[in-house]
Amino acid sequence: MSNYIKVFTGDIIIAQRIVADLEKEDIIPVIKDQTDSGLTPLFGSSNSILKQIFVHKDELDKAVLVVENITSELQS
Template identity: 40%
Template sequence: MTDSNFIKVYTGNFAVVKRIAIELNALDINPIIKDQSESAILGGFGGTLAPDFQEVFVHEDELERATEIINKVTKELKS
C-alpha cells in the first residue's frame, strides 16, 4: 500500500481480520483488507506460504479508534 494516508494496524488470519473489520465497520471506520495470497494468485504467481495472511489498513485519522478496537478484539480472543 503506497498511500501514506493509510497505516497497517494488524496482520493475521482471515477469521480474526474479518472480526476486526466487522467491529471497525460498526464504528464507521472502513478498513482496507489486503490479502497477500489473493494478490499472488491474481498476479499469476500462485499461492503464498501463508494462505491466511491478511493485513488491515486504516486511514491515519482513524488510527487511535482502530487501535482500541483491535486491542479489544485480540484480548478477547486470548482469554
Template identity: 45%
Template sequence: MSHSSYTKIFTGNFIMVQRIVSELKELDIIPVIKDQTESARLGGFGGGILPGFQEVYINNDELEKASEIIKNISENSEYQ
C-alpha cells in the same frame, strides 16, 4: 520515501480479520484489506509467503479509534 495516509493495524487469519472489519464498520471506519496470496493467485503468480493471512489498513485519521478495537479483540481472543 513515500508517505502513506494508511497504517497497518493487524495481520492475521481470515476469521480474525473479518471480526475486526465488522467492528470497525460499526464505528464507520472503512478498512482496506490486503491479501497478498489472493492477489498473487489472481495475477497468475502463485501463492504468497503466508497463505490465508491478510493485513488490515486504516486511514491515519482513524488510528486512535481503531487501535482500541484491536486491543480489545486481542485481549479477548481465544487464539492468543
C-alpha cells in the same frame, strides 16, 4: 497508501471480525491479502493467506482500540 497505517496482520477469521467491528465504529478499513510466500499452495488450507488491515491515519487511535479489544478477548 501513505495516509493509511496497518493495524493488523493475521488469520482471515480474526480479520473479518475486526473489519466488522471497525465498520460498526464508522471506520472504513482497507483489506489486503498477504501470502506467506510467493507461491499459492496447490493443496492445503487457506491458512497461508494472511489479511492485512489498514485504516486512515485520522482514525488510527479509534481503530487500535478495536483491534486490541478483539485480540485480548481471543487470548483470554
